[in-house]
Amino acid sequence: MYIKSNKGGPPPYPPGPRGLPLVGNLPFLDPELHTYFATLARRHGPIFKLWLGNKLGIVISSSALARQVLKDQDTTFANRDVPIAGLVGTYGGRDIVSNPYGPEWRMLRKVCALKMLNNTTLDSVYDLRRRQLRETVGYMYNRVGSPLNIGEQMFLTILNVITNMLWGGTVQGNERSSLGAEFRQVVSEMTGLLGTPNLSDFYPGLARFDLQGIEKKMNGLARKFDKIFDVIIDQRLKIDGEGGNKTGDKDFLQFLLQLKEEGDSKTPLTMIHVKALLMDMVVGGSETSSNSIEFAMVEVMNKPEILRKAQQELEEVVGKDKIVEESHIHKLPYLYAVMKEVLRLHPALPLLVPHCPSETCTVGGFTIPKGARVFVNVWEVHRDPSVWGKCSGIQSGEVLEWQMGLQWK
Numbered sequence: 001m002y003i004k005s006n007k008g009g010p011p012p013y014p015p016g017p018r019g020l021p022l023v024g025n026l027p028f029l030d031p032e033l034h035t036y037f038a039t040l041a042r043r044h045g046p047i048f049k050l051w052l053g054n055k056l057g058i059v060i061s062s063s064a065l066a067r068q069v070l071k072d073q074d075t076t077f078a079n080r081d082v083p084i085a086g087l088v089g090t091y092g093g094r095d096i097v098s099n100p101y102g103p104e105w106r107m108l109r110k111v112c113a114l115k116m117l118n119n120t121t122l123d124s125v126y127d128l129r130r131r132q133l134r135e136t137v138g139y140m141y142n143r144v145g146s147p148l149n150i151g152e153q154m155f156l157t158i159l160n161v162i163t164n165m166l167w168g169g170t171v172q173g174n175e176r177s178s179l180g181a182e183f184r185q186v187v188s189e190m191t192g193l194l195g196t197p198n199l200s201d202f203y204p205g206l207a208r209f210d211l212q213g214i215e216k217k218m219n220g221l222a223r224k225f226d227k228i229f230d231v232i233i234d235q236r237l238k239i240d241g242e243g244g245n246k247t248g249d250k251d252f253l254q255f256l257l258q259l260k261e262e263g264d265s266k267t268p269l270t271m272i273h274v275k276a277l278l279m280d281m282v283v284g285g286s287e288t289s290s291n292s293i294e295f296a297m298v299e300v301m302n303k304p305e306i307l308r309k310a311q312q313e314l315e316e317v318v319g320k321d322k323i324v325e326e327s328h329i330h331k332l333p334y335l336y337a338v339m340k341e342v343l344r345l346h347p348a349l350p351l352l353v354p355h356c357p358s359e360t361c362t363v364g365g366f367t368i369p370k371g372a373r374v375f376v377n378v379w380e381v382h383r384d385p386s387v388w389g390k391c392s393g394i395q396s397g398e399v400l401e402w403q404m405g406l407q408w409k
């Protein structure tokens with residue numbers, strides 16, 4: 001691509017559609033942002049700009065440029081452009097997603113990746129995941145022949161899996177199910193608010209008026225969450241004070257509270273961090289996972305040939321009357337490829353969580369100013385014919401064969 005230089009000055013901003021004075025491109029946005037951006041990319045190229053009120057948006061739509069943002073310049077782009085609703089919902093941005101790059105950012109990732117989500121800890125909570133899934137399979141098995149709301153069931157199952165891993169073996173009986181229902185409602189409302197375009201984000205001068213009431217609503221939901229977390233943390237501290245739970249199961253909250261006590265004096269993990277991490281896991285992990293599973297079910301139900309092949313593989317590897325374990329996945333390349341294909345076709349966050357350069361930089365030969373909101377349209381990258389050939393994904397099965405060749409040869 002030839003890019004006009006600015007007579008020895010910095011490269012120009014990327015091209016983009018014309019906007020209107022003051023509002024920029026806001027009035028033309030389609031609620032299905034990823035498909036709208038894909039159409040614009042066909043006209044303006046793999047990197048283009050648009051004005052969202054006073055905010056400059058940059059959209060990346062090719063894997064080569066995504067690599068420049070997410071890998072080659074990952075430190076510059078480590079920050080997120082966090083909407084006001086996101087800040088309010090995460091104790092003022094103290095969670096792993098919103099924290100700006102720095103010691104706290106590093107500390108939270110270290111806690112998550114090294115201490116909490118390592119293989120040993122994940123293995124130690126395997127029983128909690130298995131128990132929950134078996135409960136759901138049993139529930140569904142008993143309703144064979146009757147209509148079932150898969151999305152609803154998957155949401156509850158994943159939420160239960162996550163909350164069980166977070167503070168599992170200690171929340172008892174009825175209390176757990178009522179918490180489940182309350183969480184479901186609060187999580188759905190929160191993700192809805194996070195996805196609602198907010199004038200306060202596009203015109204920071206208007207933020208104090210909270211014209212759409214999004215900040216107020218989010219505040220209310222965050223307070224509900226905080227109360228639930230307080231109850232759960234108090235329960236956990238009480239049980240640990242009495243010598244631990246009866247089952248001996250370890251959960252993430254236990255790890256987090258232990259790490260908080262061990263406290264690194266320079267960048268300590270505080271109670272606010274603990275709660276913000278719980279929030280990330282519950283809000284970030286539930287709808288993403290359950291929507292992906294729902295899409296997988298829809299795709300295979302619409303493609304009986306693929307369903308048959310997956311069932312045949314399961315019968316051969318696991319056995320007809322046996323139960324699938326997580327450890328089987330390495331011997332189930334076809335099922336694995338189906339899941340990867342579903343994630344390609346239906347990425348849960350088609351524009352990721354917008355990134356935000358901490359300093360002005362260059363991507364694809366264009367200037368990206370500090371503070372811009374950078375969307376990486378993975379939905380479009382996943383459909384790039386130069387990467388994926390002329391395939392229609394799961395509809396033809398070609399991609400599955402291709403993926404299987406790549407992954408399992």
Ligand code: HEM
Nearest residue numbers: 096097162280281282284285286288289292348349352353
């Ligand atoms: C199918 C399931 C899931 C999908 C498709 C998914 C997708 C994503 C995506 C696209 C991002 C943003 C990446 C970026 O902007 O660069 C992300 C970040 C994140 N996800 Fe997930 N996610 C899933 C499940 C989960 C689960 C189960 C958890 C936790 C229990 C979780 C916790 C997080 C956290 C904490 C972040 C922020 C990471 C960071 O900023 O470094 N996600 N996820």
